[in-house]
Amino acid sequence: MLSKTKISEIRALHQAKIRKNERRFIVEGEKVVSELLRSSLNVTLLAALPEYLKLFQSQELPAQVYEISDAELSKISLLTTPNKVLAVAEVPVYQKVLFNNFDGPALMLDGINDPGNLGTIIRTADWFGVKAIFCSPDCVDCFNPKVVQSAMGSLFRIPVYYDHLPLLIRQAKETGRLSIVGATLDGEMNTSISSSSGNTILVMGSESHGISSEVMGLLDSKITIPRFTNSRAESLNAAVACGILLNLLQSK
Amino acid sequence: MLSKTKISEIRALHQAKIRKNERRFIVEGEKVVSELLRSSLNVTLLAALPEYLKLFQSQELPAQVYEISDAELSKISLLTTPNKVLAVAEVPVYQKVLFNNFDGPALMLDGINDPGNLGTIIRTADWFGVKAIFCSPDCVDCFNPKVVQSAMGSLFRIPVYYDHLPLLIRQAKETGRLSIVGATLDGEMNTSISSSSGNTILVMGSESHGISSEVMGLLDSKITIPRFTNSRAESLNAAVACGILLNLLQSK
Numbered sequence: 001m002l003s004k005t006k007i008s009e010i011r012a013l014h015q016a017k018i019r020k021n022e023r024r025f026i027v028e029g030e031k032v033v034s035e036l037l038r039s040s041l042n043v044t045l046l047a048a049l050p051e052y053l054k055l056f057q058s059q060e061l062p063a064q065v066y067e068i069s070d071a072e073l074s075k076i077s078l079l080t081t082p083n084k085v086l087a088v089a090e091v092p093v094y095q096k097v098l099f100n101n102f103d104g105p106a107l108m109l110d111g112i113n114d115p116g117n118l119g120t121i122i123r124t125a126d127w128f129g130v131k132a133i134f135c136s137p138d139c140v141d142c143f144n145p146k147v148v149q150s151a152m153g154s155l156f157r158i159p160v161y162y163d164h165l166p167l168l169i170r171q172a173k174e175t176g177r178l179s180i181v182g183a184t185l186d187g188e189m190n191t192s193i194s195s196s197s198g199n200t201i202l203v204m205g206s207e208s209h210g211i212s213s214e215v216m217g218l219l220d221s222k223i224t225i226p227r228f229t230n231s232r233a234e235s236l237n238a239a240v241a242c243g244i245l246l247n248l249l250q251s252k
Numbered sequence: 253m254l255s256k257t258k259i260s261e262i263r264a265l266h267q268a269k270i271r272k273n274e275r276r277f278i279v280e281g282e283k284v285v286s287e288l289l290r291s292s293l294n295v296t297l298l299a300a301l302p303e304y305l306k307l308f309q310s311q312e313l314p315a316q317v318y319e320i321s322d323a324e325l326s327k328i329s330l331l332t333t334p335n336k337v338l339a340v341a342e343v344p345v346y347q348k349v350l351f352n353n354f355d356g357p358a359l360m361l362d363g364i365n366d367p368g369n370l371g372t373i374i375r376t377a378d379w380f381g382v383k384a385i386f387c388s389p390d391c392v393d394c395f396n397p398k399v400v401q402s403a404m405g406s407l408f409r410i411p412v413y414y415d416h417l418p419l420l421i422r423q424a425k426e427t428g429r430l431s432i433v434g435a436t437l438d439g440e441m442n443t444s445i446s447s448s449s450g451n452t453i454l455v456m457g458s459e460s461h462g463i464s465s466e467v468m469g470l471l472d473s474k475i476t477i478p479r480f481t482n483s484r485a486e487s488l489n490a491a492v493a494c495g496i497l498l499n500l501l502q503s504k
Contacts, residue, residue, distance in 0.1 A: 116368060120489045127488050129480025154485055225499060228381025233406055236379050236495065237372045243492035244499045247477060 002047060002066050002076070010047070010076045010088060016141050023091040025143035029083035035153030037061075041089045047076065048085035062087075078145045091143055094159040097132055099172045104200050105249055108134045108165055108180075110215050111206030112238060115140050119150025120239035121204070126154030128246040133160045134168055134201075136212075165203075169218045172201055180220045182211050183241055187222030200249055207238050254299060254318050254328070262297070262328045262340060268393050275343040277395035281335035287405030289313075293341045299328065300337035314339075330397045343395055346411040349384055351424045356452050357501055360386045360417055360432075362467050363458030364490060367392050371402025372491035373456070378406030380498040385412045386420055386453075388464075417455075421470045424453055432472045434463050435493055439474030452501055456494050 002010075012018040013026050024044060027036045030052060036043060043062040046053075050067050073082045107130050112118050118140050125133055140147060142160045172178040182203040203219065205211035211219075225236060225244050236244070254262075264270040265278050276296060279288045282304060288295060295314040298305075302319055325334045359382050364370050370392050377385055392399060394412045424430040434455040455471065457463035463471075477488060477496050488496070 120492060123485060124488060124492050126485040127477075127479050127483055129483050150489075152486070157484060225379075226502065227379050228502065231379055231381050232409060233375060233378040234404070236376060237402075237491065239489065240372060240376050240492050240495035243488065243496050247496045247499075250478065250480065 002068055002072050006066075007072075007075055010045070010086070013088065014078055014145065016144065019091070019141065019143055024088050025091060025148065026078070026145055027087045027089055027148055028077060028079055028085070028145065029149065030085060032149065032153055033085045033087045036087055036089055036156055039153075039156035041092055041156050043087050043089045045088040046085065047073070047087075049073065052084040079149075092156075092159070094161065097134075097159075097161065097168075099175050099178060102172075102175075102178070103131065103198050104178065105130050105198065105246070106132045106134065106201045107242070107246075108136075108168070108201055108203040108215075109139050110136045110165055110203060110211050111209065112139045112204065114207055114238070115144045115146035116150045117207065117238045118142060118144075119147040119152075119155070121242050122147070122151040122158060122160065123154040124239060124243045124246060126151075126157055128243075128250050130158060130246065133158055134165065135160060135162045136165050136215075137162055165212075166214050166218055169201075169215065173218070173220075180218065182216065182219040182222050183224070183245055184211060184216075184222045185224060185235070187224035189224060189226050202242070202245055202249065204238055204242050204245075254320055254324050258318075259324075259327055262299070262338070265340065266330055266397065268396065271343070271393065271395055276340050277343060277400065278330070278397055279339045279341055279400055280329060280331055280337070280397065281401065282337060284401065284405055285337045285339045288339055288341055288408055291405075291408035293344055293408050295339050295341045297340040298337065299325070299339075301325065304336040331401075344408075344411070346413065349386075349411075349413065349420075351427050351430060354424075354427075354430070355383065355450050356430065357382050357450065357498070358384045358386065358453045359494070359498075360388075360420070360453055360455040360467075361391050362388045362417055362455060362463050363461065364391045364456065366459055366490070367396045367398035368402050369459065369490045370394060370396075371399040371404075371407070373494050374399070374403040374410060374412065375406040376491060376495045376498060378403075378410055380495075380502050382410060382498065385410055386417065387412060387414045388417045388467075389414055417464075418466050418470055421453075421467065425470070425472075432470065434468065434471040434474050435476070435497055436463060436468075436474045437476060437487070439476035441476060441478050454494070454497055454501065456490055456497075459490050 019025050027033050045064040046062055047066040047068045169180055178199050180201050271277050279285050297316040298314055299318040299320045421432055430451050432453050
Protein backbone atom coordinates (compact mmCIF):
# COMPACT_ATOMS: atom_id res chain seq x y z
CA MET A 1 0.00 0.00 0.00
CA LEU A 2 1.38 3.37 -1.06
CA SER A 3 0.51 6.60 0.75
CA LYS A 4 -0.73 9.56 -1.26
CA THR A 5 2.50 11.38 -0.49
CA LYS A 6 4.56 8.48 -1.78
CA ILE A 7 2.48 8.32 -4.97
CA SER A 8 3.08 12.04 -5.57
CA GLU A 9 6.79 11.66 -4.88
CA ILE A 10 7.08 8.87 -7.45
CA ARG A 11 4.93 10.63 -10.06
CA ALA A 12 7.08 13.75 -9.70
CA LEU A 13 9.97 11.75 -11.16
CA HIS A 14 8.14 11.65 -14.50
CA GLN A 15 9.50 15.21 -14.91
CA ALA A 16 13.08 15.81 -16.05
CA LYS A 17 13.55 18.77 -13.70
CA ILE A 18 12.58 16.81 -10.59
CA ARG A 19 14.76 13.85 -11.66
CA LYS A 20 17.69 16.22 -11.97
CA ASN A 21 17.15 17.79 -8.54
CA GLU A 22 16.47 14.54 -6.74
CA ARG A 23 19.01 12.52 -8.74
CA ARG A 24 16.57 9.63 -8.90
CA PHE A 25 14.73 8.01 -11.78
CA ILE A 26 12.01 5.46 -12.48
CA VAL A 27 12.47 1.98 -13.94
CA GLU A 28 9.44 -0.06 -14.95
CA GLY A 29 8.51 -3.55 -15.97
CA GLU A 30 9.51 -7.03 -14.94
CA LYS A 31 12.48 -7.48 -17.24
CA VAL A 32 14.15 -4.10 -16.87
CA VAL A 33 13.65 -3.93 -13.09
CA SER A 34 15.18 -7.39 -12.73
CA GLU A 35 18.21 -6.12 -14.67
CA LEU A 36 18.30 -3.10 -12.35
CA LEU A 37 18.28 -5.31 -9.24
CA ARG A 38 21.22 -7.28 -10.66
CA SER A 39 23.17 -4.09 -11.44
CA SER A 40 25.45 -2.01 -9.23
CA LEU A 41 22.93 0.84 -9.08
CA ASN A 42 21.37 1.87 -5.80
CA VAL A 43 17.65 1.05 -5.78
CA THR A 44 15.75 3.16 -3.27
CA LEU A 45 12.19 1.91 -3.72
CA LEU A 46 10.36 -1.02 -5.24
CA ALA A 47 6.59 -1.10 -5.68
CA ALA A 48 5.32 -4.35 -7.15
CA LEU A 49 2.46 -6.79 -7.42
CA PRO A 50 2.72 -9.78 -5.05
CA GLU A 51 3.40 -12.13 -8.00
CA TYR A 52 6.58 -10.17 -8.81
CA LEU A 53 7.85 -9.93 -5.24
CA LYS A 54 7.59 -13.66 -4.62
CA LEU A 55 10.26 -14.25 -7.30
CA PHE A 56 12.86 -12.73 -4.96
CA GLN A 57 14.33 -13.50 -1.57
CA SER A 58 13.99 -10.58 0.83
CA GLN A 59 17.75 -9.95 0.94
CA GLU A 60 17.75 -9.38 -2.83
CA LEU A 61 15.31 -6.50 -2.44
CA PRO A 62 15.96 -2.88 -1.46
CA ALA A 63 14.92 -1.48 1.94
CA GLN A 64 11.72 0.23 0.78
CA VAL A 65 9.45 -2.41 -0.72
CA TYR A 66 5.72 -1.90 -1.27
CA GLU A 67 3.35 -4.66 -2.23
CA ILE A 68 0.78 -2.90 -4.38
CA SER A 69 -2.36 -3.59 -6.43
CA ASP A 70 -2.86 -3.17 -10.17
CA ALA A 71 -4.82 0.01 -9.45
CA GLU A 72 -1.96 1.52 -7.44
CA LEU A 73 0.55 0.54 -10.12
CA SER A 74 -1.53 2.34 -12.75
CA LYS A 75 -1.37 5.51 -10.64
CA ILE A 76 2.43 5.64 -10.63
CA SER A 77 3.18 4.06 -14.02
CA LEU A 78 3.83 5.84 -17.29
CA LEU A 79 3.35 2.70 -19.39
CA THR A 80 0.17 2.16 -21.40
CA THR A 81 0.14 -1.36 -20.01
CA PRO A 82 1.80 -1.26 -16.56
CA ASN A 83 3.93 -4.33 -16.06
CA LYS A 84 4.00 -5.73 -12.49
CA VAL A 85 6.69 -3.52 -10.98
CA LEU A 86 8.11 -0.02 -10.70
CA ALA A 87 11.40 0.86 -9.06
CA VAL A 88 13.13 4.10 -8.16
CA ALA A 89 16.91 4.16 -8.42
CA GLU A 90 19.62 6.72 -7.78
CA VAL A 91 21.25 8.31 -10.80
CA PRO A 92 24.72 6.74 -10.81
CA VAL A 93 27.77 8.95 -10.40
CA TYR A 94 30.58 7.98 -12.74
CA GLN A 95 34.22 8.95 -12.48
CA LYS A 96 35.38 11.50 -14.99
CA VAL A 97 36.98 9.84 -18.02
CA LEU A 98 40.70 10.47 -18.37
CA PHE A 99 41.39 9.74 -22.00
CA ASN A 100 45.02 8.90 -21.32
CA ASN A 101 43.92 5.67 -19.71
CA PHE A 102 40.86 5.16 -21.89
CA ASP A 103 40.33 2.35 -24.34
CA GLY A 104 37.42 2.54 -26.74
CA PRO A 105 35.23 1.97 -28.46
CA ALA A 106 33.22 4.96 -27.30
CA LEU A 107 30.27 6.84 -28.70
CA MET A 108 29.64 10.57 -28.84
CA LEU A 109 26.05 11.64 -29.46
CA ASP A 110 25.59 15.15 -30.78
CA GLY A 111 21.99 16.25 -30.19
CA ILE A 112 20.10 12.94 -30.20
CA ASN A 113 16.70 14.03 -28.94
CA ASP A 114 14.35 11.11 -29.49
CA PRO A 115 14.14 9.04 -26.28
CA GLY A 116 13.49 5.80 -28.17
CA ASN A 117 16.56 6.40 -30.32
CA LEU A 118 18.81 7.14 -27.34
CA GLY A 119 17.58 4.04 -25.51
CA THR A 120 18.10 1.84 -28.56
CA ILE A 121 21.57 3.32 -29.09
CA ILE A 122 22.52 2.50 -25.48
CA ARG A 123 21.23 -1.06 -25.93
CA THR A 124 23.17 -1.44 -29.18
CA ALA A 125 26.32 0.03 -27.66
CA ASP A 126 26.12 -2.53 -24.86
CA TRP A 127 25.92 -5.40 -27.38
CA PHE A 128 29.07 -4.14 -29.11
CA GLY A 129 31.09 -3.51 -25.94
CA VAL A 130 31.13 0.30 -26.05
CA LYS A 131 32.93 1.54 -22.92
CA ALA A 132 31.34 4.97 -22.53
CA ILE A 133 28.74 7.21 -24.18
CA PHE A 134 29.28 10.98 -24.25
CA CYS A 135 26.18 13.06 -24.92
CA SER A 136 26.08 16.73 -25.85
CA PRO A 137 24.04 18.74 -23.31
CA ASP A 138 21.15 19.05 -25.80
CA CYS A 139 20.64 15.28 -26.04
CA VAL A 140 17.53 13.93 -24.31
CA ASP A 141 18.01 12.95 -20.63
CA CYS A 142 19.11 9.32 -20.50
CA PHE A 143 16.99 8.80 -17.37
CA ASN A 144 13.84 9.80 -19.25
CA PRO A 145 11.43 6.86 -18.73
CA LYS A 146 11.22 6.13 -22.47
CA VAL A 147 15.01 5.95 -22.73
CA VAL A 148 15.14 3.64 -19.72
CA GLN A 149 12.54 1.31 -21.28
CA SER A 150 14.10 1.10 -24.71
CA ALA A 151 17.63 0.65 -23.32
CA MET A 152 16.43 -2.68 -21.85
CA GLY A 153 18.86 -2.75 -18.92
CA SER A 154 21.92 -1.61 -20.88
CA LEU A 155 21.69 1.83 -19.23
CA PHE A 156 22.76 0.15 -15.98
CA ARG A 157 25.93 -1.20 -17.58
CA ILE A 158 27.37 1.65 -19.68
CA PRO A 159 28.33 5.03 -18.23
CA VAL A 160 26.58 7.91 -20.00
CA TYR A 161 28.14 11.38 -19.60
CA TYR A 162 26.75 14.78 -20.58
CA ASP A 163 29.39 17.32 -21.53
CA HIS A 164 30.51 19.81 -24.15
CA LEU A 165 31.67 17.51 -26.98
CA PRO A 166 34.30 19.80 -28.57
CA LEU A 167 36.07 19.97 -25.20
CA LEU A 168 36.05 16.18 -24.85
CA ILE A 169 37.23 15.68 -28.42
CA ARG A 170 40.19 18.01 -27.86
CA GLN A 171 41.13 16.06 -24.73
CA ALA A 172 40.81 12.75 -26.58
CA LYS A 173 42.94 14.01 -29.47
CA GLU A 174 45.69 15.14 -27.13
CA THR A 175 46.41 11.49 -26.37
CA GLY A 176 47.47 11.05 -30.01
CA ARG A 177 45.98 7.59 -29.75
CA LEU A 178 42.22 8.00 -30.18
CA SER A 179 40.57 8.49 -33.56
CA ILE A 180 37.40 10.58 -33.84
CA VAL A 181 35.18 9.21 -36.63
CA GLY A 182 31.94 10.98 -37.51
CA ALA A 183 28.92 9.43 -39.26
CA THR A 184 27.93 11.81 -42.06
CA LEU A 185 26.07 11.63 -45.37
CA ASP A 186 29.15 12.75 -47.32
CA GLY A 187 31.89 10.66 -45.74
CA GLU A 188 33.91 7.80 -47.06
CA MET A 189 32.21 4.47 -47.59
CA ASN A 190 32.17 2.22 -44.57
CA THR A 191 34.79 -0.16 -45.86
CA SER A 192 37.30 2.54 -45.03
CA ILE A 193 37.21 2.27 -41.23
CA SER A 194 40.89 1.71 -40.68
CA SER A 195 41.30 2.12 -36.95
CA SER A 196 40.55 -0.74 -34.59
CA SER A 197 37.51 -0.38 -32.38
CA GLY A 198 39.76 -0.02 -29.33
CA ASN A 199 40.90 3.44 -30.30
CA THR A 200 37.83 4.75 -32.08
CA ILE A 201 35.32 7.28 -30.82
CA LEU A 202 32.30 7.19 -33.13
CA VAL A 203 30.31 10.42 -33.36
CA MET A 204 26.62 10.28 -34.34
CA GLY A 205 24.71 13.49 -35.11
CA SER A 206 21.15 14.50 -34.37
CA GLU A 207 18.18 12.98 -36.20
CA SER A 208 17.38 16.15 -38.12
CA HIS A 209 20.58 18.19 -38.31
CA GLY A 210 23.41 15.68 -38.16
CA ILE A 211 26.68 16.58 -36.50
CA SER A 212 27.03 20.22 -35.41
CA SER A 213 29.54 22.34 -37.31
CA GLU A 214 31.88 22.79 -34.36
CA VAL A 215 32.16 19.03 -33.81
CA MET A 216 32.37 18.42 -37.57
CA GLY A 217 35.49 20.58 -37.72
CA LEU A 218 37.21 18.40 -35.13
CA LEU A 219 36.65 14.98 -36.73
CA ASP A 220 39.65 12.91 -37.81
CA SER A 221 37.56 11.19 -40.48
CA LYS A 222 34.03 10.91 -41.82
CA ILE A 223 32.21 7.73 -42.62
CA THR A 224 29.04 7.03 -44.61
CA ILE A 225 26.89 3.94 -44.91
CA PRO A 226 26.49 3.31 -48.64
CA ARG A 227 22.94 3.56 -49.91
CA PHE A 228 21.59 1.29 -52.65
CA THR A 229 22.15 3.10 -55.95
CA ASN A 230 18.52 3.72 -56.86
CA SER A 231 17.22 4.26 -53.36
CA ARG A 232 15.24 7.40 -52.67
CA ALA A 233 15.45 7.05 -48.87
CA GLU A 234 16.92 10.22 -47.39
CA SER A 235 18.55 8.81 -44.32
CA LEU A 236 18.69 5.94 -41.87
CA ASN A 237 17.29 6.00 -38.35
CA ALA A 238 20.05 7.17 -35.96
CA ALA A 239 20.04 3.95 -33.90
CA VAL A 240 20.13 1.75 -37.02
CA ALA A 241 23.05 3.75 -38.45
CA CYS A 242 24.86 3.50 -35.12
CA GLY A 243 24.38 -0.30 -35.05
CA ILE A 244 25.71 -0.71 -38.58
CA LEU A 245 28.83 1.33 -37.83
CA LEU A 246 29.53 -0.35 -34.47
CA ASN A 247 29.25 -3.72 -36.18
CA LEU A 248 31.79 -2.64 -38.81
CA LEU A 249 34.13 -1.34 -36.13
CA GLN A 250 33.91 -4.55 -34.19
CA SER A 251 34.62 -6.72 -37.19
CA LYS A 252 37.96 -4.96 -37.76
CA MET B 253 -13.30 23.87 -42.64
CA LEU B 254 -14.14 20.24 -41.91
CA SER B 255 -17.67 19.07 -41.19
CA LYS B 256 -18.35 16.98 -38.09
CA THR B 257 -19.07 13.99 -40.31
CA LYS B 258 -15.75 14.40 -42.10
CA ILE B 259 -13.91 14.65 -38.78
CA SER B 260 -15.54 11.40 -37.60
CA GLU B 261 -14.72 9.70 -40.90
CA ILE B 262 -11.06 10.62 -40.58
CA ARG B 263 -10.81 9.74 -36.90
CA ALA B 264 -12.34 6.33 -37.61
CA LEU B 265 -9.19 5.52 -39.62
CA HIS B 266 -7.20 5.53 -36.38
CA GLN B 267 -8.65 2.03 -35.91
CA ALA B 268 -7.12 -0.96 -37.71
CA LYS B 269 -10.53 -2.57 -38.41
CA ILE B 270 -11.90 0.50 -40.15
CA ARG B 271 -8.69 0.95 -42.16
CA LYS B 272 -9.02 -2.63 -43.34
CA ASN B 273 -12.66 -2.23 -44.37
CA GLU B 274 -12.25 1.15 -46.03
CA ARG B 275 -8.79 0.36 -47.47
CA ARG B 276 -7.64 3.84 -46.55
CA PHE B 277 -5.08 5.13 -44.09
CA ILE B 278 -3.81 8.34 -42.53
CA VAL B 279 -0.50 10.06 -43.23
CA GLU B 280 0.60 13.00 -41.08
CA GLY B 281 3.18 15.73 -41.01
CA GLU B 282 4.81 17.99 -43.55
CA LYS B 283 7.65 15.72 -44.58
CA VAL B 284 5.83 12.40 -44.87
CA VAL B 285 2.78 13.90 -46.62
CA SER B 286 5.05 15.59 -49.15
CA GLU B 287 6.62 12.18 -49.85
CA LEU B 288 3.10 10.77 -50.22
CA LEU B 289 2.14 13.44 -52.75
CA ARG B 290 5.23 12.61 -54.79
CA SER B 291 4.47 8.87 -54.69
CA SER B 292 2.25 6.77 -56.95
CA LEU B 293 -0.34 6.29 -54.19
CA ASN B 294 -3.84 7.62 -54.57
CA VAL B 295 -4.46 10.45 -52.09
CA THR B 296 -8.16 10.96 -51.39
CA LEU B 297 -8.11 13.84 -48.90
CA LEU B 298 -5.75 16.53 -47.69
CA ALA B 299 -6.47 18.70 -44.66
CA ALA B 300 -3.81 21.29 -44.00
CA LEU B 301 -2.97 24.67 -42.54
CA PRO B 302 -2.84 27.49 -45.12
CA GLU B 303 0.96 27.75 -44.74
CA TYR B 304 1.32 24.13 -45.95
CA LEU B 305 -1.10 24.45 -48.87
CA LYS B 306 0.62 27.50 -50.29
CA LEU B 307 3.73 25.38 -50.95
CA PHE B 308 1.85 23.55 -53.72
CA GLN B 309 0.25 24.40 -57.03
CA SER B 310 -3.40 23.33 -57.15
CA GLN B 311 -2.76 20.65 -59.81
CA GLU B 312 -0.30 18.94 -57.45
CA LEU B 313 -3.05 18.48 -54.85
CA PRO B 314 -5.79 15.83 -54.67
CA ALA B 315 -9.45 16.62 -55.36
CA GLN B 316 -10.57 16.90 -51.73
CA VAL B 317 -8.53 19.64 -50.07
CA TYR B 318 -9.51 21.34 -46.82
CA GLU B 319 -7.84 24.41 -45.46
CA ILE B 320 -8.06 23.94 -41.70
CA SER B 321 -7.06 25.61 -38.45
CA ASP B 322 -4.69 24.31 -35.76
CA ALA B 323 -7.71 23.45 -33.63
CA GLU B 324 -9.27 21.36 -36.39
CA LEU B 325 -5.96 19.61 -37.06
CA SER B 326 -5.72 18.65 -33.38
CA LYS B 327 -9.13 17.01 -33.63
CA ILE B 328 -8.10 14.63 -36.41
CA SER B 329 -4.42 14.14 -35.57
CA LEU B 330 -2.89 11.33 -33.56
CA LEU B 331 0.42 13.15 -33.07
CA THR B 332 1.29 14.75 -29.74
CA THR B 333 2.39 17.78 -31.72
CA PRO B 334 0.27 17.92 -34.91
CA ASN B 335 2.38 19.01 -37.84
CA LYS B 336 0.60 21.21 -40.41
CA VAL B 337 -1.07 18.54 -42.53
CA LEU B 338 -2.98 15.26 -42.53
CA ALA B 339 -3.75 13.21 -45.62
CA VAL B 340 -5.87 10.15 -46.31
CA ALA B 341 -4.60 7.73 -48.95
CA GLU B 342 -5.82 4.49 -50.47
CA VAL B 343 -4.06 1.31 -49.38
CA PRO B 344 -2.07 0.34 -52.48
CA VAL B 345 -2.81 -2.95 -54.21
CA TYR B 346 0.34 -4.76 -55.29
CA GLN B 347 0.64 -7.54 -57.82
CA LYS B 348 1.31 -10.95 -56.36
CA VAL B 349 5.04 -11.76 -56.36
CA LEU B 350 6.03 -14.56 -58.69
CA PHE B 351 9.35 -15.71 -57.37
CA ASN B 352 10.43 -17.07 -60.76
CA ASN B 353 10.86 -13.52 -61.97
CA PHE B 354 11.86 -12.06 -58.63
CA ASP B 355 15.21 -10.57 -57.78
CA GLY B 356 16.01 -9.78 -54.17
CA PRO B 357 17.00 -8.64 -51.74
CA ALA B 358 13.74 -9.19 -49.90
CA LEU B 359 12.76 -9.25 -46.26
CA MET B 360 10.43 -11.60 -44.44
CA LEU B 361 9.19 -10.44 -41.05
CA ASP B 362 7.90 -13.13 -38.74
CA GLY B 363 5.75 -11.56 -36.02
CA ILE B 364 7.18 -8.03 -35.75
CA ASN B 365 4.58 -6.34 -33.59
CA ASP B 366 6.04 -3.02 -32.53
CA PRO B 367 4.87 -0.29 -34.94
CA GLY B 368 8.03 1.79 -34.48
CA ASN B 369 10.16 -1.25 -35.30
CA LEU B 370 8.17 -2.10 -38.43
CA GLY B 371 8.33 1.51 -39.65
CA THR B 372 12.07 1.71 -39.04
CA ILE B 373 12.59 -1.62 -40.80
CA ILE B 374 10.68 -0.36 -43.86
CA ARG B 375 12.79 2.83 -43.88
CA THR B 376 16.01 0.81 -43.56
CA ALA B 377 14.92 -1.62 -46.27
CA ASP B 378 14.33 1.32 -48.62
CA TRP B 379 17.87 2.63 -48.02
CA PHE B 380 19.32 -0.77 -48.92
CA GLY B 381 17.20 -1.34 -52.02
CA VAL B 382 14.99 -4.14 -50.68
CA LYS B 383 12.47 -5.05 -53.39
CA ALA B 384 9.63 -6.43 -51.26
CA ILE B 385 8.73 -7.04 -47.62
CA PHE B 386 6.68 -10.10 -46.68
CA CYS B 387 5.00 -9.96 -43.27
CA SER B 388 3.45 -12.87 -41.40
CA PRO B 389 -0.24 -12.23 -40.67
CA ASP B 390 0.55 -11.55 -36.97
CA CYS B 391 2.84 -8.61 -37.75
CA VAL B 392 1.45 -5.17 -36.90
CA ASP B 393 -0.54 -3.48 -39.72
CA CYS B 394 1.88 -1.48 -41.87
CA PHE B 395 -0.75 1.26 -42.26
CA ASN B 396 -0.89 1.77 -38.50
CA PRO B 397 -0.20 5.53 -38.03
CA LYS B 398 2.94 4.88 -35.96
CA VAL B 399 4.36 2.64 -38.68
CA VAL B 400 3.56 5.26 -41.32
CA GLN B 401 5.35 7.97 -39.28
CA SER B 402 8.48 5.99 -38.55
CA ALA B 403 8.77 4.66 -42.13
CA MET B 404 9.33 8.29 -43.22
CA GLY B 405 7.92 7.90 -46.73
CA SER B 406 9.58 4.56 -47.49
CA LEU B 407 6.22 2.80 -47.07
CA PHE B 408 5.15 4.48 -50.32
CA ARG B 409 8.09 2.99 -52.23
CA ILE B 410 8.34 -0.66 -51.10
CA PRO B 411 5.51 -3.16 -51.48
CA VAL B 412 4.57 -4.80 -48.17
CA TYR B 413 2.65 -8.10 -48.36
CA TYR B 414 0.91 -10.04 -45.60
CA ASP B 415 0.88 -13.79 -46.15
CA HIS B 416 1.65 -17.17 -44.62
CA LEU B 417 5.47 -17.17 -44.63
CA PRO B 418 6.05 -20.96 -44.87
CA LEU B 419 3.99 -20.98 -48.07
CA LEU B 420 6.01 -18.13 -49.57
CA ILE B 421 9.29 -19.70 -48.55
CA ARG B 422 8.34 -22.96 -50.26
CA GLN B 423 7.49 -21.04 -53.45
CA ALA B 424 10.76 -19.11 -53.27
CA LYS B 425 12.78 -22.28 -52.76
CA GLU B 426 11.18 -23.96 -55.77
CA THR B 427 13.03 -21.49 -57.98
CA GLY B 428 16.31 -23.06 -56.81
CA ARG B 429 17.75 -19.59 -57.06
CA LEU B 430 16.71 -17.78 -53.87
CA SER B 431 18.43 -18.31 -50.54
CA ILE B 432 16.44 -18.01 -47.30
CA VAL B 433 18.66 -16.64 -44.52
CA GLY B 434 17.29 -16.28 -40.99
CA ALA B 435 18.63 -13.94 -38.29
CA THR B 436 18.97 -16.03 -35.13
CA LEU B 437 20.98 -15.91 -31.90
CA ASP B 438 22.67 -19.24 -32.65
CA GLY B 439 23.57 -18.84 -36.32
CA GLU B 440 26.87 -18.45 -38.06
CA MET B 441 28.78 -15.22 -37.62
CA ASN B 442 27.91 -12.52 -40.11
CA THR B 443 31.09 -12.82 -42.09
CA SER B 444 29.60 -16.00 -43.51
CA ILE B 445 26.90 -14.45 -45.70
CA SER B 446 27.92 -16.03 -48.95
CA SER B 447 25.02 -15.29 -51.26
CA SER B 448 24.76 -11.99 -53.05
CA SER B 449 21.99 -9.65 -51.96
CA GLY B 450 20.19 -10.21 -55.27
CA ASN B 451 19.16 -13.74 -54.39
CA THR B 452 18.76 -13.44 -50.63
CA ILE B 453 15.57 -13.33 -48.64
CA LEU B 454 16.43 -12.26 -45.10
CA VAL B 455 14.06 -13.46 -42.37
CA MET B 456 13.78 -11.47 -39.12
CA GLY B 457 11.85 -12.90 -36.16
CA SER B 458 9.64 -11.23 -33.60
CA GLU B 459 11.04 -8.98 -30.86
CA SER B 460 10.30 -11.44 -28.07
CA HIS B 461 10.17 -14.91 -29.62
CA GLY B 462 12.41 -14.75 -32.67
CA ILE B 463 11.61 -16.79 -35.77
CA SER B 464 8.71 -19.25 -35.40
CA SER B 465 9.57 -22.95 -35.43
CA GLU B 466 7.82 -23.66 -38.72
CA VAL B 467 9.76 -20.94 -40.53
CA MET B 468 12.97 -21.91 -38.74
CA GLY B 469 12.71 -25.39 -40.23
CA LEU B 470 12.61 -23.97 -43.74
CA LEU B 471 15.69 -21.71 -43.57
CA ASP B 472 18.64 -22.40 -45.88
CA SER B 473 21.02 -20.83 -43.39
CA LYS B 474 21.15 -18.96 -40.10
CA ILE B 475 23.11 -15.85 -39.37
CA THR B 476 24.07 -14.12 -36.11
CA ILE B 477 25.51 -10.71 -35.41
CA PRO B 478 28.53 -11.30 -33.17
CA ARG B 479 28.27 -9.78 -29.72
CA PHE B 480 31.26 -8.27 -27.92
CA THR B 481 32.80 -11.05 -25.81
CA ASN B 482 32.02 -9.62 -22.38
CA SER B 483 28.71 -8.01 -23.25
CA ARG B 484 25.72 -8.84 -21.09
CA ALA B 485 23.19 -7.42 -23.56
CA GLU B 486 20.61 -10.08 -24.40
CA SER B 487 19.67 -8.99 -27.88
CA LEU B 488 19.62 -6.17 -30.38
CA ASN B 489 16.55 -4.17 -31.36
CA ALA B 490 14.90 -5.84 -34.38
CA ALA B 491 15.32 -2.82 -36.67
CA VAL B 492 18.97 -2.35 -35.70
CA ALA B 493 19.69 -6.04 -36.35
CA CYS B 494 17.92 -5.80 -39.70
CA GLY B 495 20.01 -2.77 -40.69
CA ILE B 496 23.27 -4.48 -39.78
CA LEU B 497 22.41 -7.57 -41.83
CA LEU B 498 21.14 -5.62 -44.86
CA ASN B 499 24.37 -3.61 -44.83
CA LEU B 500 26.41 -6.82 -44.81
CA LEU B 501 24.34 -8.25 -47.65
CA GLN B 502 24.78 -5.12 -49.72
CA SER B 503 28.51 -5.02 -49.24
CA LYS B 504 28.85 -8.50 -50.80
